[in-house]
Amino acid sequence: MLDSDLAALYGVETKQLNQAVKRNLDRFPADFMFQLNRNEYEILRSHTVTSSWGGRRSMPYAFTEQGIAMLSSVLKSKRAIEVNIEIVRAFVKIRQLLTETDDIKSTIKLLRTEYDEKFEIVFQALDRIIAMEPDKSKPIGFIWSNGD
Numbered sequence: 001m002l003d004s005d006l007a008a009l010y011g012v013e014t015k016q017l018n019q020a021v022k023r024n025l026d027r028f029p030a031d032f033m034f035q036l037n038r039n040e041y042e043i044l045r046s047h048t049v050t051s052s053w054g055g056r057r058s059m060p061y062a063f064t065e066q067g068i069a070m071l072s073s074v075l076k077s078k079r080a081i082e083v084n085i086e087i088v089r090a091f092v093k094i095r096q097l098l099t100e101t102d103d104i105k106s107t108i109k110l111l112r113t114e115y116d117e118k119f120e121i122v123f124q125a126l127d128r129i130i131a132m133e134p135d136k137s138k139p140i141g142f143i144w145s146n147g148d
Contacts, residue, residue: 036061
């Protein structure tokens with residue numbers, strides 16, 4: 001998540017969030033937080049509507065799940081702690097959904113293999129029926145019997 005998005009959630013200015021992080025840089029290694037380069041920022045900006053005036057003077061910071069969890073030790077407000085808990089729960093839920101999606105894909109693949117084999121047997125039986133020569137000496141249709 002970007003610093004500006006996190007700042008909005010925490011109810012602080014982006015500048016305040018970044019200052020708190022910079023005062024505690026040893027808590028934010030490269031796999032917890034990184035700064036976007038100009039090209040990444042331009043790509044990101046091209047996907048959002050922004051005004052031509054104002055805006056950022058420095059490239060935004062992006063935080064990983066671990067970086068967001070670490071923010072709770074830097075931002076001490078009650079709101080920051082509550083927001084952190086919810087964000088971490090969201091990451092856990094996303095991970096669950098991804099795992100479930102993989103499980104569903106595996107199940108579908110397994111079922112497809114299993115049913116393809118079963119349908120192959122059906123298609124082979126239908127091919128044998130189609131290949132059979134009809135016995136023209138026997139009448140076609142239903143013969144009603146009185147039970148006599």
